[in-house]
Amino acid sequence: MSWEVVIGIEIHVQLRTERKLFCANRVAFGDAPNTHVCPVCLGLPGALPTLNPEAVRLALRTALAVECTVHERSVWARKNYFYPDLPKGYQITQFEEPLATDGRVVFDVDGAERSVRIRRIHMEEDAGKLVHDRFPGVSAVDLNRAGTPLVEIVTEPDLRSPAQTRAFLAALKQILEYVDVSDCNMEEGSLRADANVSLRPSGSETLGTKTEIKNVNSFSGIERALEIEIERQRGVLEAGGSIDQQTLLWDDHRGAVRPMRSKEESHDYRYFPDPDLPTLRITPDTVARARSALPELPRARRARFVTEHGLSEYDAGVLTQTAATAGYFEAVAGGIADAKTAANWVMGPVLALMNERKEDATGFAVGAPRLVALLTLLREGVVSDGAAKKVLGLLATEDADPREIVEREGLVQVRDTGQLDAWVAEVMEANPDEVQRYRDGETRILGFLMGRVMAASRGKADPRQVNELLRSALES
Amino acid sequence: MTRSVTTRIRESEAGPEGLNAFITVVEESDVPTDLPDGPLQGVPVAVKDNIATLGLPTTCGSRLLEHYRSPFEATAVRKLREAGAVIVGKTNLDEFAMGSSTENSAFGPARNPHDRTRVTGGSSGGSAAAVAAGYVPMALGSETGGSVRQPAAFCGVAGLKPTYGRVSRYGLVAFASSMDQIGTFGRTVADAARLLEVIAGHDPLDATSIDRPAPDLTGALDRGVDGLVVGVPSEYLPDSLDPGIRERVDRALARLEREGAELREVSLPHSRFAIPTYYVIAPAEASSNLSRFDGVRYGVRTEGDDIGDMVEATRTHGFGTEVQRRIMLGTYALSAGYYEQYYGRAQRARGRIVQDFRDVFGTGVDALFTPTTPTTAFPLGEWLDDPVQMYLSDVFTVTANLAGIPGMSVPIGTLEGLPVGGQILAPWWREETAVAIGSVLESTLTEEVR
Amino acid sequence: MSVKREEVLRIAKLARLRLDEDELERMTGDLNSILEHVDALGSLEGDGEIAGTAFEEGPSTRDEEASDGERGLDPSVVAPAWRDGFYLVPPPPGVHAEGDGS
Ligand SMILES: [Mg+2]
Ligand SMILES: [Zn+2]
Numbered sequence A: 001m002s003w004e005v006v007i008g009i010e011i012h013v014q015l016r017t018e019r020k021l022f023c024a025n026r027v028a029f030g031d032a033p034n035t036h037v038c039p040v041c042l043g044l045p046g047a048l049p050t051l052n053p054e055a056v057r058l059a060l061r062t063a064l065a066v067e068c069t070v071h072e073r074s075v076w077a078r079k080n081y082f083y084p085d086l087p088k089g090y091q092i093t094q095f096e097e098p099l100a101t102d103g104r105v106v107f108d109v110d111g112a113e114r115s116v117r118i119r120r121i122h123m124e125e126d127a128g129k130l131v132h133d134r135f136p137g138v139s140a141v142d143l144n145r146a147g148t149p150l151v152e153i154v155t156e157p158d159l160r161s162p163a164q165t166r167a168f169l170a171a172l173k174q175i176l177e178y179v180d181v182s183d184c185n186m187e188e189g190s191l192r193a194d195a196n197v198s199l200r201p202s203g204s205e206t207l208g209t210k211t212e213i214k215n216v217n218s219f220s221g222i223e224r225a226l227e228i229e230i231e232r233q234r235g236v237l238e239a240g241g242s243i244d245q246q247t248l249l250w251d252d253h254r255g256a257v258r259p260m261r262s263k264e265e266s267h268d269y270r271y272f273p274d275p276d277l278p279t280l281r282i283t284p285d286t287v288a289r290a291r292s293a294l295p296e297l298p299r300a301r302r303a304r305f306v307t308e309h310g311l312s313e314y315d316a317g318v319l320t321q322t323a324a325t326a327g328y329f330e331a332v333a334g335g336i337a338d339a340k341t342a343a344n345w346v347m348g349p350v351l352a353l354m355n356e357r358k359e360d361a362t363g364f365a366v367g368a369p370r371l372v373a374l375l376t377l378l379r380e381g382v383v384s385d386g387a388a389k390k391v392l393g394l395l396a397t398e399d400a401d402p403r404e405i406v407e408r409e410g411l412v413q414v415r416d417t418g419q420l421d422a423w424v425a426e427v428m429e430a431n432p433d434e435v436q437r438y439r440d441g442e443t444r445i446l447g448f449l450m451g452r453v454m455a456a457s458r459g460k461a462d463p464r465q466v467n468e469l470l471r472s473a474l475e476s
Numbered sequence B: 001m002t003r004s005v006t007t008r009i010r011e012s013e014a015g016p017e018g019l020n021a022f023i024t025v026v027e028e029s030d031v032p033t034d035l036p037d038g039p040l041q042g043v044p045v046a047v048k049d050n051i052a053t054l055g056l057p058t059t060c061g062s063r064l065l066e067h068y069r070s071p072f073e074a075t076a077v078r079k080l081r082e083a084g085a086v087i088v089g090k091t092n093l094d095e096f097a098m099g100s101s102t103e104n105s106a107f108g109p110a111r112n113p114h115d116r117t118r119v120t121g122g123s124s125g126g127s128a129a130a131v132a133a134g135y136v137p138m139a140l141g142s143e144t145g146g147s148v149r150q151p152a153a154f155c156g157v158a159g160l161k162p163t164y165g166r167v168s169r170y171g172l173v174a175f176a177s178s179m180d181q182i183g184t185f186g187r188t189v190a191d192a193a194r195l196l197e198v199i200a201g202h203d204p205l206d207a208t209s210i211d212r213p214a215p216d217l218t219g220a221l222d223r224g225v226d227g228l229v230v231g232v233p234s235e236y237l238p239d240s241l242d243p244g245i246r247e248r249v250d251r252a253l254a255r256l257e258r259e260g261a262e263l264r265e266v267s268l269p270h271s272r273f274a275i276p277t278y279y280v281i282a283p284a285e286a287s288s289n290l291s292r293f294d295g296v297r298y299g300v301r302t303e304g305d306d307i308g309d310m311v312e313a314t315r316t317h318g319f320g321t322e323v324q325r326r327i328m329l330g331t332y333a334l335s336a337g338y339y340e341q342y343y344g345r346a347q348r349a350r351g352r353i354v355q356d357f358r359d360v361f362g363t364g365v366d367a368l369f370t371p372t373t374p375t376t377a378f379p380l381g382e383w384l385d386d387p388v389q390m391y392l393s394d395v396f397t398v399t400a401n402l403a404g405i406p407g408m409s410v411p412i413g414t415l416e417g418l419p420v421g422g423q424i425l426a427p428w429w430r431e432e433t434a435v436a437i438g439s440v441l442e443s444t445l446t447e448e449v450r
Numbered sequence C: 001m002s003v004k005r006e007e008v009l010r011i012a013k014l015a016r017l018r019l020d021e022d023e024l025e026r027m028t029g030d031l032n033s034i035l036e037h038v039d040a041l042g043s044l045e046g047d048g049e050i051a052g053t054a055f056e057e058g059p060s061t062r063d064e065e066a067s068d069g070e071r072g073l074d075p076s077v078v079a080p081a082w083r084d085g086f087y088l089v090p091p092p093p094g095v096h097a098e099g100d101g102s
Helices: A053-065 A162-179 A219-238 A284-292 A298-309 A313-319 A323-336 A339-357 A368-379 A385-397 A402-408 A417-430 A432-439 A443-456 A463-475 B002-014 B075-082 B125-132 B149-155 B189-199 B243-258 B269-292 B307-318 B321-334 B340-362 B387-392 B398-403 B431-445 C005-014 C021-043
Strands: A003-014 A076-080 A090-094 A100-109 A112-125 A129-131 A139-142 A149-155 A191-201 A211-216 A247-251 A256-259 B022-025 B044-048 B086-091 B138-143 B158-161 B181-186 B229-233 B262-266 B367-371 B407-415 B418-425 C086-089
Touching: A003 A162, A003 A219, A053 A100, A053 A112, A053 A149, A053 A162, A053 A284, A076 B269, A100 A162, A112 A162, A162 A191, A162 A219, A162 A298, A191 A219, A211 A219, A219 A247, A219 A256, A298 A313, A298 A323, A313 A323, A313 A339, A323 A339, A323 A368, A339 A368, A339 A385, A368 A385, A368 A402, A385 A402, A417 A432, A417 A443, A417 A463, A432 A443, A432 A463, A443 A463, B002 B022, B002 B086, B022 B125, B044 B075, B044 B125, B075 B086, B075 B138, B075 B189, B086 B125, B125 B138, B125 B149, B125 B181, B138 B189, B149 B158, B149 B407, B149 B418, B158 B189, B158 B431, B181 B189, B189 B407, B189 B431, B229 B243, B243 B262, B243 B367, B243 B407, B243 B418, B243 B431, B269 B321, B269 B340, B269 B387, B269 B398, B269 C021, B321 B340, B321 C005, B321 C021, B340 B398, B340 C021, B367 B431, B387 C021, B407 B431, B418 B431, C005 C021
Parallel strands: A211 A247, B044 B086, B044 B138, B229 B262, B229 B367
Antiparallel strands: A003 A149, A003 A191, A076 A090, A090 A112, A100 A112, A112 A149, A129 A139, A139 C086, A191 A211, A247 A256, B022 B086, B138 B181, B158 B181, B158 B407, B367 B418, B407 B418
16 A cells, blocks of 8 residues: 655754853853853752843744744743753753744745745753763763754644655755854754654545654755655554654664664653743834844745846756855846846856855855956956956956956957958968868868967957958958 | 851850751851941851852752852852851751751751750741841841741741842752742841842842842831731631730731731632642742752762662762652652643642732732741651641741742740741832831830840 | 552652652652642632743843853862863763773
């Protein structure tokens, strides 16, 4: 029988704040252990949390970027469990009354448009790190990360395949980067996704028993983990067995999932409102201001590029991949008032050069104004297309004006007819036989003569003009 | 002068007659000489040992924190130092402030200066005893459910519990965060009031401390009670009340009337839910607040084979019976399947208790007067094995903690040689009303206690 | 209603407390006598508002200017077990901690 796959996702996003969620320590990755800690994030007796407004701003931005309803009051709750990387013995999070609910993310997967509903978004603090590879026989605790602000984004079970899931996550990551709330670095753990997956007979409305896959740190990893788990479930179900609800850990090295040991699994979190923190209140006009401060989001920008700049869906997609690239393109297109040329250059030589130099549009050595200047020279015919590409390379290595480089490198095209006539005459004199063969009707020979003239000009002659002058000279 | 105080305390505490009021007494050589020129310059003050102090242990009366020295200081203590006060030591308490007798201390029970075979009350028993014994004129305590007012009553001193949010909780080791509040003891109402004036005020490090102008308490001392409406809630004078205590309360009320107050019988119908409500909410919050004591980052660790064993062993050996009892109770009340039946109901009952006070104070009542406790100081050991009886000695005090209103206990006489306390409850942020009433009663009733 | 021993054991596990036989007996008795008292809450009719806690009037977020940055603090001064900047703990059950201390 055929099965329908049902997938829901929980994403933890580390907010790009300067300080921790409930204390004044800096958020820092990779520093010496336990150097960004204080009484609050160490959970010392008597210490109390205070809420970082910057984290609230970024969380609000996140919620609006995925079209959530932001609630005027949301309530901090304690999630109680014991683990050495959790200093207070509870995590401060939001439970019954989260920051925001009912959003959606629209994205494309192999040509088709899909939409995933966002069930809720809440804020919470991150835990520290418990490492087992530091000392023999003992584990080690580093609490630098403890108290780092996170938002947890929970979707409805609207995804139907591992590929879709991957595409959704890519779309979500792109949105988060556009609104600039997180650096979305999966290796550093600033973006972490857990997946719930279950199977049900095609056509059935009731959900099957789900398992949860945790600990995946790449999009490809999630896709693979889901494929493997789906096959496992299919096998069990088709053998007439049943799935038991459990949490599975993804092992990236072995490329396999293993069940969490029951010890690692938690039973009863005893959530209750945190009496140390007042209700979080966000006024409607704070929400309004945050909404109007949102930048244009990827899909909207892509659509506009198609209608406003007359680009193909594909080109628009490439150029809106990141907000920086899109901004760079629009600056260039505006500067030369020619979107097509701007698109060809940005997607072609410019992106190629960026990759080669491992730069992105933000830090690209050739800023939009200098590229605009270069493309203007090209349009005016001052430089040839080939010369312009050569100049682009040079612009990346030195902070000079395109025109200077063109002149210094002697890349200006010669278009003075007197000089061109002289070269043409010189070549015709030097090659009487070829001239005769042309006049006898062997017009293919024109290319050879063109080449001689260009050679005589050491490549500087404007080929279009040479072609005209040579032809008229031969035919007179 | 202050230099000799710590020595005097050491000597008195050392003898067989020692009250065991202190867990730590400052070395005389450690007493600072150049004190800031503030309202308490040179005044010796004792601090309850669940309030973080730099340079002194902060044990919370627990084995688990026997050697713990806080690397940071409570805001209230910082303010004390800035006011020029001399911190002479850390006082004995029920472990983590959980108790009503100061018998649940890992360092032995405190004894009542009026009768050393009896309890001081608790949990701030050490601070109450230190003031009653004349070691210090004033001391800091803390309240979650009557822990300042009840020992103040048992020891015959003034005890003032401010409005929730009046004093920063930063550095007060949490028991039940929604009720915890630092309070003050004084030999006189004036001393308790002066001390509160110094520690009151908004603190950016405590999100529950409220930004309100500090009250003029010393100004209220001579206000008198003329024209004040004093409510007498019938629920706090049950027929079962000890007639001796009833008689002292009536005498105090008569005195207030003679001084120009208008007495009015009022009702706080949901007060009967106070103890059940308190004994769900306080343990629930405590079970979470005490989860941080896992032996990983501080405290006395008991080793174990794996992390689970270590944490379990540390907590089992580190916590005393009453603390374990309350952690169990609170964990149960929050656990899956019981949350609504216990915590949910208790939150609603708390809402009703708050509403009772809103209603009464909304009808022009300026303050309420009740007995502080249903009995005088009971003998050591009497109720150690009967938690419920022990809890009931807070029956008149916990409503103020549940509602967050200020309350004060002042001596209103003695019964068979033991102090009797009268309780004044005032509306939110109206500590000065309690102080005004308290100082009138003190000036006319307390001779026999001292 | 009354709490059974098994229940008390489950709660003790959650709370990371170890109870021997007599303690379990005693704890079960204590909890039941307290809960018997607490069950009075059952007679409270109607919903009624959840306690509006005193600090409802406080601001939601801190004043960043008022926060004093990284209060320098050496965690090792109170740490039960500490090496090279880390707190040391026994490994979780089944986990085999390795490493050369470098
Ligand atoms: Mg989470
Ligand atoms: Zn911190």
